[in-house]
Amino acid sequence: MNFNPGYVIIIFLIVIFSVILHELSHGIVAYWLGDSTAKDAGRLTFNPIKHIDPYLSILVPVILYIIGAPVFGGAKPVPVNYRNLKWREWGMALVAVAGPLANFLIALLSFLIGHFSGALYGIGGEIVKFIFTELVYINLGFMLFNLIPVPPLDGSRVLYAISPDSVRSFLSRIEVYGFIIVYAMILIFGEVFSHFMVSGMNGIIDFFYLLVGR
Numbered sequence: 001m002n003f004n005p006g007y008v009i010i011i012f013l014i015v016i017f018s019v020i021l022h023e024l025s026h027g028i029v030a031y032w033l034g035d036s037t038a039k040d041a042g043r044l045t046f047n048p049i050k051h052i053d054p055y056l057s058i059l060v061p062v063i064l065y066i067i068g069a070p071v072f073g074g075a076k077p078v079p080v081n082y083r084n085l086k087w088r089e090w091g092m093a094l095v096a097v098a099g100p101l102a103n104f105l106i107a108l109l110s111f112l113i114g115h116f117s118g119a120l121y122g123i124g125g126e127i128v129k130f131i132f133t134e135l136v137y138i139n140l141g142f143m144l145f146n147l148i149p150v151p152p153l154d155g156s157r158v159l160y161a162i163s164p165d166s167v168r169s170f171l172s173r174i175e176v177y178g179f180i181i182v183y184a185m186i187l188i189f190g191e192v193f194s195h196f197m198v199s200g201m202n203g204i205i206d207f208f209y210l211l212v213g214r
């Protein structure tokens with residue numbers, strides 16, 4: 001893929017927008033369920049500095065775009081004290097799901113607007129088409145990536161809620177190494193990740209087209 005600084009800037013802005021809404025969703029649901037830890041830490045804000053992880057939020061997505069791979073990433077985990085939450089582990093699972101769900105809704109809304117306006121098909125110009133296309137793909141990538149059940153990704157919180165004590169103990173032990181494990185998986189199993197992401201995103205986009213009767 002040819003390097004285009006303008007398109008890289010667009011990718012960067014979409015990533016920041018998506019990360020903010022993802023993390024806000026975590027914090028808001030936690031607050032609704034009785035835990036004010038994220039609010040007290042200043043994470044219920046649109047300030048990107050509070051949410052961005054320099055590597056996972058910026059470096060990884062931009063490099064993936066430049067090399068032509070599916071774009072995915074994450075952000076600083078929102079601090080949550082599950083002991084303050086209603087339904088404890090299940091409350092934590094709801095907090096976790098809120099982030100990927102926000103990305104899914106952004107992707108769906110972007111698709112619907114882009115489809116019915118024609119922006120996804122070039123009406124309005126190539127830059128507008130690029131923006132709507134990447135809003136869909138990046139948010140689906142964020143959703144799928146964060147649902148992987150490896151701590152501290154959101155999918156691990158759901159797995160924890162439905163697992164027996166032995167699995168919960170294992171997840172708790174490896175969480176301290178969570179980001180190292182995630183980065184290692186990306187580096188070692190990059191091709192598998194790409195196949196997983198592309199297949200998942202294409203499947204969801206097929207569903208979107210089904211919704212609009214196309």
